[in-house]
Amino acid sequence: MKLFFHTILFLVVAASVHAADPVEFSVGSFTFERPQGWGWVVPTSSMRKAQLSITAAGESAPGEVTFFHFGAGQGGGVQANVTRWVGQFQDGTSDTRTESVGKTTVTFVEAAGTFASGMPGGALTPMKDYAMRGAILENPEGDVYIKLTGPAGLVKGAEPAFAKMVKGAAAR
Numbered sequence: 001m002k003l004f005f006h007t008i009l010f011l012v013v014a015a016s017v018h019a020a021d022p023v024e025f026s027v028g029s030f031t032f033e034r035p036q037g038w039g040w041v042v043p044t045s046s047m048r049k050a051q052l053s054i055t056a057a058g059e060s061a062p063g064e065v066t067f068f069h070f071g072a073g074q075g076g077g078v079q080a081n082v083t084r085w086v087g088q089f090q091d092g093t094s095d096t097r098t099e100s101v102g103k104t105t106v107t108f109v110e111a112a113g114t115f116a117s118g119m120p121g122g123a124l125t126p127m128k129d130y131a132m133r134g135a136i137l138e139n140p141e142g143d144v145y146i147k148l149t150g151p152a153g154l155v156k157g158a159e160p161a162f163a164k165m166v167k168g169a170a171a172r
Helices: 002-020 078-087 152-171
Strands: 024-027 030-033 039-041 048-054 063-069 089-101 104-117 125-137 144-151
Touching: 024 048, 024 063, 030 152, 063 152, 078 089, 078 104, 078 125, 089 125, 089 152, 104 152, 125 152, 144 152
Parallel strands: none
Antiparallel strands: 024 030, 039 048, 048 063, 063 144, 089 104, 104 125, 125 144
16 A cells, blocks of 8 residues: 555656646747757746756756747847847857748847856856857747857757757747
8 A cells, every 4th residue: 555655656746847847838929849858947037938958968068048028019129139149249150040930030040159148237257169049039929039058069969959949839
């Protein structure tokens, strides 16, 4: 009987842990599918609607994927965010392109170099050899802003899964 109760307890705990790590999650009007191997993180700020973590063997630090949605007409707009994101990198490169994915306009942003890590208005830490992949999904109910940052090699390796996740949500 004791074994039965321990088994039930284990199943309840396992189910609650699994429920805390969703494979699908919504931000604004979009539903995203978390790429395999990317960890679910409880957002570290109330501004973040979702947060993921990526690890890769041999990398000095994990990558971080953050999702923001502020509502219709909020968040500063596409160009202001592109400018801010690219401005967080020094001594590097950047590129921006816009695509139509289904009925959604998506702006993709890439940057690499020395990343000024930290909260706006606070102390910034320079992170050499970092990169960023960003995406802005435009929507009348409010744009969704997604940003992946981390060591350059990790970000480059994660880029196909990042693009698939973004395009999958935009196409729904």
